[in-house]
Amino acid sequence: MIWRFVARRTAMLVVTALVAGIAVYGALFVSPGDPATLLIGGGKPPNPRLLAEIHRQYHLDDPFVQSYWRWLTGILHGDAGQSLTYKDSVAHMISERIGNTVFLVGYAAFLIIVPAVALGSLAALRGGVTDSLVTVLTTALMAVPTFVMSVLLIWWLSVRWGWFPAYGAGTGFTGRLEHLTLPALALAASWLAYVTQVTRSAVRAELGSEHVQTARGRGIPERYVIRKHVLRNASGPIFSVSGVAVAGLIAGCSVVEQAFGVNGVGALLIQSAAKQDLAVVQALALITVVVFATVNTLVDVVTAALDHRVSLEARP
Structure with a gap:
């Protein structure tokens, strides 16, 4: 099946x-x-x-x-044509820049998934003041557009405090990690809030489910109930929304790369579109759509495998 x-x-x-x-x-x-x-x-x-x-x-x-x-x-056949503006093959231009974009998207995905799952689970399990603080924080983050977050992070953590560089992608693992921290934060902020809210809702729904109440009534330790019944059953929707977030990062990295001067394929797409460099725009637009659809397909498959309550035959 x-x-x-x-x-x-x-x-x-x-x-x-x-x-x-x-x-x-x-x-x-x-x-x-x-x-x-x-x-x-x-x-x-x-x-x-x-x-x-x-x-x-x-x-x-x-x-x-x-x-x-x-x-x-x-x-x-791996030949996307010739760039009219840069006088170079499109495949070569993309291969030179795609490493920065992959690193940025991977870094942002890590900054989304790990804190979001932790904050959402904590808010659902603790409730009270913790739940209220997490809700207020995530609501505020979701209200800030990515380009505004980019400007705020540059002003606050680069210009004012000088903690991180505000331009370029760096070289080597350490250099990239330092240079791409602010772009990754700007790219991850709104998705972090969204995944946190979905995690919170999924864990709260499982806490009130009948099988969790039955497990508690049988005297099973609370730690075991949380780990084996609540978090395990909530992993399906959490993974699903995390996959959507990663796909969204792929589609939205252009704005962040342009704002921080990251030499990636997203910035190349914006620059090529402004110069009517059709071969580059066509190749990058198609790659973006295919990668986005591939990620969503993988997410659907893994989500269906994680959540056995979902019928594979009923899914579109």
């Missing part, structure tokens, strides 16, 4: 990637502006013959189906 579920979700992932590829390529194919003008500097009116030659060389005038098929087959 689990293998049929995995196969079904994998097929949906492939279909999603194909539809996303058509949407991404089609949207940029019909977008206004002429990418060929990026290769002509000086601010003078472009020479029509030069423009025509650039269009011919980069296949900018090919029909949609022909150009899309060339792009798709190139992507499948």
Whole structure:
């Protein structure tokens, strides 16, 4: 049964990637502006013959189906085309920057999951003042946009206190850890609050469930009840929302990378979109969609495996 579920979700992932590829390529194919003008500097009116030659060389005038098929087959073979702005292959540009983005997203995911599960469980188990403080803190964090949090962290922890650098990604593990702490905090803040609230609700729901009350009535030690019945049964929704948070980090890292000058693929996406560098934007947009869908698919599979009360056949 689990293998049929995995196969079904994998097929949906492939279909999603194909539809996303058509949407991404089609949207940029019909977008206004002429990418060929990026290769002509000086601010003078472009020479029509030069423009025509650039269009011919980069296949900018090919029909949609022909150009899309060339792009798709190139992507499948690891060739995402050539950047008109940077005069470099898109695959090489992404490979140089993706390490910073992966480190940033992984760091932010750690800053979300570990504190959120601890705070949410503590609030649900303790209640009272602890619950109120956690609720107020998480509500305030969810109300602050990511770019505002970035500015606040730069002013407070970098400019005012000088604890962390505010620009760049650093080199080596220690250097990256130091330089990417503020970006990871800014990226994780709102998701930390969200996962904390979901953890709190999941643990509280399990505390009031019938099987937990039965276990307590049988005289089972409270520590065992919490570990084996409450936290174990609450792990399904907690893991599910944590996976959604990680997927959200992938989609939202562009703003943070741009704010902190991190040389990652998110910042590259913003810069390339501003310069109408279609090959780079198309490749990065497709990668973002595919990674997002892949993470969600893995989360669905693991959540279904963790929570045996969920029917695999009933899931979409």
